[in-house]
Amino acid sequence: MSALSELLAARSKLSDEQVAHLQRLVGEWQLLSDLAFADLLLWVPISIADGEAGSVPGFLCVAQCRPTTGPTAYQHDQVGARLHGERSVPLRTAYTEGRIFREVEPDWSGDLPIRREAIPIRHAGEVIAVLGKDANLASVRTPSQLELVYLQTAADLAAMVAEGTFPAADSGIEEGSGPRVGDGVMRLEPDGTIIYASPNALSAFTRLGVTGAVLSEPIDTLTSSVADDPFDASDLADAVAAAIDGGHPAAIEVEGGGATILFRAIPLRPRGEMLGALVLMQDVTELRRRDRQIMSKDATIREIHHRVKNNLQTVAALLRLQSRRVSVPEARVALEESMRRVASIALVHETLSSSIDEEVDFDEIVDRLLVMLSDVMGSSGRVTLARQGSFGDIPAEIATALVLVLTELVQNALEHAFPQGRSGRVDLTAVRRRGELVVRVIDDGVGLPADFDAESAERLGMQIVRTLVSAELNGTVAFEPGAQAGASAGTVATLTMPLGRRPRVGG
The missing domain is CATH 3.30.450.20 (PAS domain)
Known part of the structure; x- marks a missing residue:
């Protein structure tokens, strides 16, 4: 429909309401074409340049419909064709006199005999275009009862087109929808x-x-x-x-x-x-059966995500309880970090459990992740966590890896940027470009150590980030001082990743 609208806007002076009426007609005209066993051509009046006369009135074909019940009258597409002079008499008669014009004799000028009919298209009492109904007569035979009923019904609908009562403004039928x-x-x-x-x-x-x-x-x-x-x-x-x-x-x-x-x-x-x-x-029996199967599968998938989320939350709760009973500080920290990782994965499955789409609203996940990290790491009220920009919809297949990477990056900032109870701020910014997502974790803390090297860092969190970014997200991650990245101080971690789906091996 957009192509028709653009063509009408460029080559005609029709109003928005008139264009909308022609769009409704094109949405319905397969019905008329099949009943009439004829091609339908939508003609709009234009001025055609003529070497001698300057410009002459004519008509431009802006849309075409072929019948599925009989042979087409045209082997080549007629959109863009122009008619003026003698050849446009039927169209001009229908347009100026507001009546259906039927040629008595078929046109034998081409390879096939074609019977032409021009139907005025009326909207709000005004003729705005002409509908050409061109039937291929090469295989004419004695019509059956079905064909007679079809042709009579087509004639009735054509008369309604000429009167402006078909299609109606409230028909609400989209192109290609409904029974044929x-x-x-x-x-x-x-x-x-x-x-x-x-x-x-x-x-x-x-x-x-x-x-x-x-x-x-x-x-x-x-x-x-x-x-x-x-x-x-x-x-x-x-x-x-x-x-x-x-x-x-x-x-x-x-x-x-x-x-x-x-x-x-x-x-x-x-x-x-x-x-x-x-x-x-x-x-539509088979279509509805398939719809029910799809709905059943979607419900099953949502239930699986719901149960996985519940199990992950249980695991996270057990890790939290275990960390409280451990007296060794290093072991307690390791258990708490594992708890946060499991809880962040549970956020993704919770979102997927309420959606049947293959993509998730990642902004919601990030907002909940920041609240969770602020609470469990004891930084609430001391360090402000905020999201800037929008992640938009992220494919479900990479959502888990992305949320784990963000968990590690934000957790790393909270742990190392604000020592000894120092207050500050961590911003998580997202910018979507064409086929690419750029995420920055920006803190205003103490900055990177002088000997920091992201590629050789042996902490488990950095290893997780490097592995997931390269293997799952097919992206890159870089760390630099805030002053070099345009921030006033602190550290900026930049994650750059493509948003297209990664090909599967053997797919």
Whole structure:
């Protein structure tokens, strides 16, 4: 749709409301194309440069739709084609006189015989464009009942396009959504009686459990006798009644006989005459079965993350209890650090347990991580921890490694930048660039030791950072004095990592 909007904005003087109407038409026109067995071309008026006359009125094709029920009239795309002079007479007649123009004889100028029809597109009483309906007559034969019904319905809808009543502003149908003509079609009388049902529509009724006759029966009677939920049948009856009255109800699903059928009712009111409704049907049983499977898998995955989170929190609590019973300072510190690492991983799984996405809102995780580190390390009220900028959504597959790295970096700043109860501040800043995330942990503490070397540091925390950054995040980490990095003092640790998904071995 964006390409059509841009083309209309560049080559026409249509208002936003008129463009929106043309977009709705393009969203619906596959239905009309299939019913008419014809290509549909959307033409807008333009001025075409002419060497002798300067510029002449003409038309530009801005969109095209080919039928799925018959052969196309054009092997090549017609978008961008221009017509003026004699060739544009049908379009000009429809546009200026506001009526449907049908050529009596087919056009034999090309490789195929084409019967052309020009339909004015009216919006708010004004003709704003022309819909070309071009049918390939190369394989014309005696039409069947199905084809006659299709063609008559197409003529009714074309008349509604010319009147500005199709598509309606409240139709709410997106391009490519809902049942198609080939899925199943019915025509209903104004009283809801079925006067025609295509073979696929009859098959859909059979799958619902309808065993008797379908023609000459009210649709609400048929569905109410087989629907598993009587409210589904009632909703369908209300939708059909609303369509017959000229409304544009939403599609309704009816379950019965182990099948799920999607119904969509469209009013047929050409020239103000109430002819009933067109009902499209689609068997979506397999689609709904797959949806349920996906939902079940998503629920299972969320439950797994929830249980993992609970287990990790239990482990962290046990480590905390054990650290309190250890009298050796080094052992107590090691247990407390392990507790914080386990708790930070639990934060990721807690977030994943409430989401079905493959990405997590990392800002929420970081904010909770900073609160946890401030509490468990006893720096609350003495050292301020804050996040600056936004991490955005981070792929779940790297979230755990990233939160562990940030835990180590912030924990390292809290431990070494503020000795002897010194107060200060640690800022965790995030900047997203194109395909890249840059994170800085900035403290205003005492700064780096003179002999500090991140690559040779043997502390477990630094080893974890180096390993995860290179192996899991595919990034780099650097440490430098705050004065060199633009800060007033302290230390700046900079993590740079790509945000694209890493290829899996054998994937």
